[in-house]
Amino acid sequence: MAEGNAGLTAFVFTVNLSAPSAQTVTVDVSVGAGTASAGSDYQAPVSTMLTFTPGDVSESFTVQVLGDTEFELNETFLVSMSNAVNATLADAQGTGTIQNEDAQAVAGNAVPVPTLGDWHKLFLMLMVLSAGLMVSHRRLR
Numbered sequence: 118m119a120e121g122n123a124g125l126t127a128f129v130f131t132v133n134l135s136a137p138s139a140q141t142v143t144v145d146v147s148v149g150a151g152t153a154s155a156g157s158d159y160q161a162p163v164s165t166m167l168t169f170t171p172g173d174v175s176e177s178f179t180v181q182v183l184g185d186t187e188f189e190l191n192e193t194f195l196v197s198m199s200n201a202v203n204a205t206l207a208d209a210q211g212t213g214t215i216q217n218e219d220a221q222a223v224a225g226n227a228v229p230v231p232t233l234g235d236w237h238k239l240f241l242m243l244m245v246l247s248a249g250l251m252v253s254h255r256r257l258r
C-alpha cells in the first residue's frame with residue numbers, strides 16, 4: 118500500500134481461521150522494523166492480541182503508517198504471530214510493504230512510480246498468514 122503524503126494511513130491486516138472453532142482462539146501479533154523505521158515510517162509499537170471467539174473466523178489489526186513527501190525506497194516491516202492458543206502457527210511471519218509514491222527530486226531523472234503490485238503483495242501476505250492458521254487448525258483435529 119502507498120504511505121500517503123501526510124498524517125497516518127491505516128494498513129489493515131486480516132487473519133482468518135480456516136474453520137470456526139468451538140474454543141476461543143487467541144494469537145499475539147507484533148510488528149517489528151524491517152527496512153522501515155519505527156517512529157518515522159510507521160507508528161510503533163504495534164503489539165496486540167487477536168481473539169477469535171467461538172464461531173469467529175476473522176480478526177483484523179492495524180499498522181499506522183506515517184505519510185511523508187520524501188522520496189524513499191519501498192520499505193518493509195515484519196509481522197509476527199506467536200503464542201497461539203487452541204491453534205498453532207505453521208508460518209507465523211509476514212511482511213508488509215510500504216510503497217513509496219513520491220518522486221525523486223532530481224531534474225531529468227524521473228523515477229517511475231510503481232502502482233501495480235501494492236494490493237497484490239498485501240494479498241499474498243494475507244494468504245500466507247491465513248494458510249498458516251489453516252494448516253495448523255486442521256492438525257489439531
Ligand SMILES: [Ca+2]
Nearest residue numbers: 121122185186
Ligand atoms: Ca508520500
Ligand SMILES: [Ca+2]
Nearest residue numbers: 120158185189
Ligand atoms: Ca516514509
Ligand SMILES: [Ca+2]
Nearest residue numbers: 185187217219
Ligand atoms: Ca515517501
